[in-house]
Amino acid sequence: MNAVRATTVLVTGGTGTLGTPTVSLLRAAGHDVRVLSRSTDRSTVPGLVTGDLTTGAGLREAFDGIEVVLHLATRGPRADVEMGHHVVTAAREASVGHVVFQSIVGVDRIPLGYYRAKVEVESMLAGSGLPHTVLRATQFPQLVVGLYTAQRFSPVLLTPALQVQPIAVPDVAARLVEIVAAGPSGRVADIGGPERITGREAARAWARATGSRREVVRVRVPGRTFAAFAAGYHLVPGKPYGTGTYGQYLLERYGSGR
Template sequence: MTGYLVTGATGQLGRPTAAALRADGHDVRGLTSSGREGTAAADLVTGEGVDTALEGIDTVVHLATANGRRDLEMARTLARAARRSGVGHLVLVSIVGVDRIPLSFYRDRLRIEEIVAGSGVPSTVQRATQFHSLVAGLFAAQRFVPAVVAPAWRFQPVAAEEVAVRLAELAVGEPRGRVPDIGGPEQRDLRDLHAAWKRASGDRRPLLPVRLPGKLFAAYEGGAALVRGEPFGRRVFEDYLRERYGA
């Protein structure tokens, strides 16, 4: 078997990952729940269609998410099916700080890492910082309030397209377990990022940074969502904003 399967193949990360693999001449099959855009249709919660989608596949890049507790069952279903099908490499994307930041979503992501590591399928896990789009979305989602309220944290956003290239490189290599975390080229204060977003979007509302006591804020302020050492990628937040807003 030499084929590659990318779950969540039409998503923000899945689409460029599949494209990067195809650009290198690899045989890639996308998997989505609907089967749209020429992908294989399978339900990662119930398992329907998963075994068929894995036929002829040696490497799986798991990027599908429901952004909730169903992600756990999706990971279990895929891991069991991958083992049955004799998949030789399972690549998972995760988030920097899932073992240090007390959020329920992050605890689930850490559990998914454990599911993959304990699946019996050789695996690679890549943690990355949040995408540029998440930071912009933090501001844009509050369009009906007079001020943008956001936690006063430092961010290290990274381009989804550059993470996709990294995942494609890992997929064609040997399983490596958990590899070093990657974070974007800049660590920046929230006020700085918001100012850049205001210039690009034309929004005039002020920013109201929030600090609260507790373990969550302490984790972020302690740098749990940042990556020390060599930054990854070249695309900064303003590059994303120019594409998003045409500014």
């Protein structure tokens, strides 16, 4: 088996939900990892380099000598487009050999503003001439759980009348490390979690895990966005990816699962 060549990798969003385990796995694989941040306090994050993705300030220095950029930072639709533009510009100026962008399954078919921003960044990369890879993944279980934790004052537990396919963060992190090692591949196969469950099943599992006794009520929302989710555009057909299940996530977070 051939050894993986160590590379110098700059990770945006390297202290976030996905970035933290990805940085750890990259370092475990022998890569020299830098973490981009607006902070100047290098004692807080190992390998920290300072730069502002929203303005572009400091990016020329931060990208200097970088072989691979792993772009995971996200702050909302408008900011994501601005950050994508600055990443592409800085990577081109620094002659970066590989830009990896983490996107979401169905972004080109679901008319959410946040998703449209992801499509725009994908398009920037495709038209930039930069060697790149785009990976789309389904939603993290944290997002599914967030639908229910946000309803702490509701007398019932509302859940969308559709399926979800949560994918564990460590599974996505592991795939990103594989992509860094593989080199530029364009748009790679989408990945989704190992199981599809209904919103009702997800809500009831969360209720059991947290001890909630509220009634679970399925809801349908008018409009194109819900219709796109109901049509399953956010799901990955075929063989599922990864091993981490929604129930395992609940067990790890709450000490109880499905």
